[in-house]
Amino acid sequence: MCGIVGYIGVEQAAPILLDGLGKLEYRGYDSAGMSVFDGEKIQMVKAKGRLKVLEELTHGGKTLKGTVGIGHTRWATHGEPSDKNSHPHFNEKGTISVVHNGIIENYIPLKKKLEAKGYSFTSDTDTEVIAHLLDYYDRGNPLETITKVMHRMEGSYALGILFSHYPEEIFAVRKDSPLIVGENSKGCFIASDVPAVLKYTRQVYFMNNEEVVRLGRDYMHFYTVDEEELTKEAVTIHWDADAAEKGGYEHFMLKEMYEQPKAIKDTLGPRIKEDEIVIEELHMSREEIKAIKRLHMVACGSAYHAGMTAKYIFEGMARMPVNVDLASEFRYRNPILEKGDLVIVISQSGETADTLAALREAKERGIVTLGIVNVVGSSIAREADKVMYTWAGPEISVATTKAYSAQLMALYLLAAYFAHERGSLQEDQIASLIQELKMLPDQVEVLLANKEKIQKFANRYIGAKDIFFMGRGIDYAISMEGSLKLKEISYIHSEAYAAGELKHGTISLVEEGTLVAAVLTQENLYKKMFSNIVEVKTRGAFVLAVTNEENKDIEKVADYVLYIPKTNPYLTNSLAIIPLQLFGYYVALGKGCDVDKPRNLAKSVTVE
Numbered sequence: 001m002c003g004i005v006g007y008i009g010v011e012q013a014a015p016i017l018l019d020g021l022g023k024l025e026y027r028g029y030d031s032a033g034m035s036v037f038d039g040e041k042i043q044m045v046k047a048k049g050r051l052k053v054l055e056e057l058t059h060g061g062k063t064l065k066g067t068v069g070i071g072h073t074r075w076a077t078h079g080e081p082s083d084k085n086s087h088p089h090f091n092e093k094g095t096i097s098v099v100h101n102g103i104i105e106n107y108i109p110l111k112k113k114l115e116a117k118g119y120s121f122t123s124d125t126d127t128e129v130i131a132h133l134l135d136y137y138d139r140g141n142p143l144e145t146i147t148k149v150m151h152r153m154e155g156s157y158a159l160g161i162l163f164s165h166y167p168e169e170i171f172a173v174r175k176d177s178p179l180i181v182g183e184n185s186k187g188c189f190i191a192s193d194v195p196a197v198l199k200y201t202r203q204v205y206f207m208n209n210e211e212v213v214r215l216g217r218d219y220m221h222f223y224t225v226d227e228e229e230l231t232k233e234a235v236t237i238h239w240d241a242d243a244a245e246k247g248g249y250e251h252f253m254l255k256e257m258y259e260q261p262k263a264i265k266d267t268l269g270p271r272i273k274e275d276e277i278v279i280e281e282l283h284m285s286r287e288e289i290k291a292i293k294r295l296h297m298v299a300c301g302s303a304y305h306a307g308m309t310a311k312y313i314f315e316g317m318a319r320m321p322v323n324v325d326l327a328s329e330f331r332y333r334n335p336i337l338e339k340g341d342l343v344i345v346i347s348q349s350g351e352t353a354d355t356l357a358a359l360r361e362a363k364e365r366g367i368v369t370l371g372i373v374n375v376v377g378s379s380i381a382r383e384a385d386k387v388m389y390t391w392a393g394p395e396i397s398v399a400t401t402k403a404y405s406a407q408l409m410a411l412y413l414l415a416a417y418f419a420h421e422r423g424s425l426q427e428d429q430i431a432s433l434i435q436e437l438k439m440l441p442d443q444v445e446v447l448l449a450n451k452e453k454i455q456k457f458a459n460r461y462i463g464a465k466d467i468f469f470m471g472r473g474i475d476y477a478i479s480m481e482g483s484l485k486l487k488e489i490s491y492i493h494s495e496a497y498a499a500g501e502l503k504h505g506t507i508s509l510v511e512e513g514t515l516v517a518a519v520l521t522q523e524n525l526y527k528k529m530f531s532n533i534v535e536v537k538t539r540g541a542f543v544l545a546v547t548n549e550e551n552k553d554i555e556k557v558a559d560y561v562l563y564i565p566k567t568n569p570y571l572t573n574s575l576a577i578i579p580l581q582l583f584g585y586y587v588a589l590g591k592g593c594d595v596d597k598p599r600n601l602a603k604s605v606t607v608e
Helices: 013-023 051-057 107-116 127-137 142-152 241-245 252-258 260-271 286-290 301-318 327-333 353-364 379-383 402-422 427-448 451-461 474-490 499-504 523-537 552-556 573-591
Strands: 003-009 031-037 042-048 068-074 096-104 155-163 170-175 180-184 187-191 203-206 211-215 220-224 294-299 322-326 341-347 368-373 386-389 466-471 493-498 515-520 542-548 560-564
Touching: 003 013, 003 096, 003 155, 003 170, 013 031, 013 051, 013 068, 013 187, 031 051, 031 096, 042 051, 068 096, 068 155, 096 127, 096 260, 107 127, 127 142, 127 155, 142 155, 142 170, 142 211, 155 260, 170 187, 187 211, 252 260, 252 573, 260 402, 260 427, 286 402, 294 301, 294 327, 294 353, 301 322, 301 341, 301 402, 301 474, 322 327, 327 353, 341 353, 341 402, 353 368, 353 379, 368 379, 368 402, 379 386, 386 402, 402 427, 402 573, 427 573, 451 560, 451 573, 466 474, 466 499, 466 523, 474 493, 474 515, 474 573, 493 499, 499 523, 515 523, 515 573, 523 542, 542 573, 560 573
Parallel strands: 294 322, 294 341, 341 368, 368 386, 466 493, 466 515, 515 542, 542 560
Antiparallel strands: 003 068, 003 187, 031 042, 031 068, 096 155, 155 170, 170 211, 180 187, 180 203, 211 220
């Protein structure tokens, strides 16, 4: 979730770019840079690290002269955080400069094509490909050049572009990554989010997919990808700065919940090629995959719950035996690791101390390791033998939502890929699964739109002392994550149980009025879960059920029902967790808790 800012006007650009980038720091980043046209050529300064480094290098922007410029804060997706991978990027002659937010899915074949034409690359990024593509197609008409490049790129992108032979203009493009345009009496702006320009204007234009804007000091022209001019109307922004950083949402957690469809899509999209699952970064042959004897899922917190879900999926879909370990317990139990095992460590930050220690333990024993992480260049990403990134973007709220959803998607893809390579799923089964994976983002959108119903229900349980979650199979893993979401932000005691264990002690805690959240998405376990609900109902429980939309008969025993759309039984976690996230959020909100920064918790646990 990189940050883009651009300015053209009568004032010095660099200080404005630095100020705008500072307003986008909440998005998270690992490097920053600026390009400014000084009257003769494009000057560029960029550096790894915080924005302060860039400010010091340019003395607050004073040493980078010029009234036309673009700036960027980078969240690494291709290539580790470094000076060379920072944005902006140049073409070889230094006459075209580009900043980019998003992922170019077909950058590898494009790069190979350009290399065959004699172009050389200095970074590991997908963005440098864009700069060279623009150069390759440049025939003096920048709008025509840009639209040609758009027709050849696949993926998501928001671009800010400078051409030295058009020094009085900035060009910008948007496809699936946000970009806005603003203006005041002294110039025009582009930005990836509203906070960057609120200091200068509240009149903004929201760009739609596959639109191009051409900005001068006192004009702006919008075009389609076919170069047809568009008419757009400005929107007046009434947010204060703090609300703007959250995109108008009250908390980052709520904003990030609503970003889950995009996080799922971004993690899925680049790995589906012509309706086949392709995970190029694994660099594993079919023979190597077939030779895997056992998987070990190792993680903490929500990532551990994603691993628990994965156990059912890998064993059921790929027929591979799976151990799931809390990272804090893994190395201290002297685990039995053998040749042919694969240890999969899961972490949002890639810096989780216990998970990193487990990774190192496995490597010391000569076991192949795979890291599933969200942060490029993190410790786990650097040290694991193989890395599979989740492209959720930076996550600000301590309670994870979109990173967890992206982890699930990565694990679904990995399980299906292994299943195909090992022959436990046939081509038609894979094809059906891919279609259901593609449907998940829209289905999550539908569930998020139901927030008012969940909020009304949550308001009834603000004063609860104990809440229990229960499920069987994958539904047990969903219950664990739902329970964690509630307890970590609302401070209500909450536990998740395998429903079959009720009679072995847990049911003694259920009394009149106790809320029990029952998850029933696995049809082969539905009747047994139905019986478990009856058991707690007879002890006075109030039952909230989360189940598939066709299970209307659950209303006979449950007091309140939330339905999820139909999907493959292995994928139900991605849908059933959404109402449980919203439930936890609204209970915490009703109690007046600090939803984004719950007490005693940190976003990244870097000590054991």
